[in-house]
Amino acid sequence: MTRTPVTVTVTGAAGQIGYALLFRIASGQLLGADVPVKLRLLEIPQGLKAAEGTAMELDDCAFPLLQGIDISDDPNVGFDGANVALLVGARPRTKGMERGDLLEANGGIFKPQGKAINDHAADDIKVLVVGNPANTNALIAQAAAPDVPAERFTAMTRLDHNRALSQLAKKTGAPVSEIKKLTIWGNHSATQYPDVFHAEVAGKNAAEVVSDEQWLADTFIPTVAKRGAAIIEARGASSAASAANAAIDHVHTWVNGTDADDWTSAGVVSDGSYGVPEGLISSFPVTAKNGKFEIVQGLDINEFSRSRIDASVKELEDEREAVRNLGLI
Ligand SMILES: NC(=O)C1=CN([C@@H]2O[C@H](COP(=O)(O)OP(=O)(O)OC[C@H]3O[C@@H](n4cnc5c(N)ncnc54)[C@H](O)[C@@H]3O)[C@@H](O)[C@H]2O)C=CC1
Numbered sequence: 001m002t003r004t005p006v007t008v009t010v011t012g013a014a015g016q017i018g019y020a021l022l023f024r025i026a027s028g029q030l031l032g033a034d035v036p037v038k039l040r041l042l043e044i045p046q047g048l049k050a051a052e053g054t055a056m057e058l059d060d061c062a063f064p065l066l067q068g069i070d071i072s073d074d075p076n077v078g079f080d081g082a083n084v085a086l087l088v089g090a091r092p093r094t095k096g097m098e099r100g101d102l103l104e105a106n107g108g109i110f111k112p113q114g115k116a117i118n119d120h121a122a123d124d125i126k127v128l129v130v131g132n133p134a135n136t137n138a139l140i141a142q143a144a145a146p147d148v149p150a151e152r153f154t155a156m157t158r159l160d161h162n163r164a165l166s167q168l169a170k171k172t173g174a175p176v177s178e179i180k181k182l183t184i185w186g187n188h189s190a191t192q193y194p195d196v197f198h199a200e201v202a203g204k205n206a207a208e209v210v211s212d213e214q215w216l217a218d219t220f221i222p223t224v225a226k227r228g229a230a231i232i233e234a235r236g237a238s239s240a241a242s243a244a245n246a247a248i249d250h251v252h253t254w255v256n257g258t259d260a261d262d263w264t265s266a267g268v269v270s271d272g273s274y275g276v277p278e279g280l281i282s283s284f285p286v287t288a289k290n291g292k293f294e295i296v297q298g299l300d301i302n303e304f305s306r307s308r309i310d311a312s313v314k315e316l317e318d319e320r321e322a323v324r325n326l327g328l329i
């Protein structure tokens with residue numbers, strides 16, 4: 001193997017998503033079956049021992065592509081030379097915590113991590129934020145990394161996208177592979193808007209195939225938007241394998257591109273498209289080419305969609321205002 005290894009940093013490596021993610025990265029599913037990887041696991045001190053255990057298991061898999069594992073609790077070490085950073089570790093909301101407290105606690109994680117990425121990551125660094133609230137955590141990290149192009153910071157809405165694909169496939173009876181051009185707009189939260197108006201089912205307009213606005217409003221949208229809570233209710237723990245799978249999909253698409261007849265969804269820095277204020281990290285329909293996401297332009301937004309996009313974007317603006325008032329950006 002002659003290719004230079006790609007360094008992938010995973011934060012929250014000892015958590016449940018980390019455990020579902022690391023083995024897939026090491027096996028080549030993140031970047032490709034011919035791309036050697038070096039893993040850097042970043043944890044807090046209490047998580048280091050468990051991360052070491054995971055590293056032992058990674059060793060025991062004898063993955064041919066895995067060229068080394070480093071473990072650290074220091075972001076300056078953990079992001080050193082990173083080409084890809086998956087920011088999974090975050091402070092979960094605990095009892096009695098207000099949204100402002102949650103944003104502040106996560107600011108204490110994502111601001112120093114953004115600075116460490118700014119100072120130590122490789123020039124081609126690509127960042128995916130998974131830890132919630134993902135969009136605003138990504139904004140905090142991005143603001144702390146002025147030397148890194150803003151577009152390299154993204155937030156994960158691919159799980160929402162995949163959930164929407166699956167729900168639409170069930171409703172229409174079409175296989176997932178026949179569904180194209182779905183979009184998740186806005187925040188990775190209950191206000192997100194899964195949009196089928198430009199989607200296609202086996203080449204036909206999805207909204208026309210479904211032809212049931214009530215199902216869209218009362219079943220499809222809430223099922224997708226509240227799926228995370230439904231998984232927690234059923235499993236007693238939040239989505240882990242499906243979240244790891246979506247993180248793999250997001251980065252794989254970013255690096256390897258989208259198909260010519262399709263797009264995907266990702267939280268990316270707004271350039272003002274579709275009335276989303278510039279600088280917010282909001283989910284959009286995106287294509288990927290040559291290692292860059294681009295927002296799909298020129299879609300007609302009907303009234304049904306407009307009010308839902310605006311509501312989710314308003315929530316993102318409120319979050320931005322809150323972290324600005326806390327001095328986090
Ligand atoms: N964007 C999305 O679609 C989804 C996001 N999530 C979010 O992903 C995050 C992780 O979820 P799980 O793995 O299930 O949680 P978990 O609690 O099992 O693991 C989190 C890990 O992060 C570590 N950690 C905390 N602070 C850290 C820091 N400053 N640096 C490095 N590591 C740190 C913890 O020690 C822990 O091992 C949560 O915020 C969750 O809400 C989960 C599912 C989907």
Ligand SMILES: O=C([O-])CC(=O)C(=O)O
Pocket residue numbers: 132159227228229231238239
């Ligand atoms: O709600 C959570 O904590 C997990 C999450 O983001 C999801 O499953 O979409």
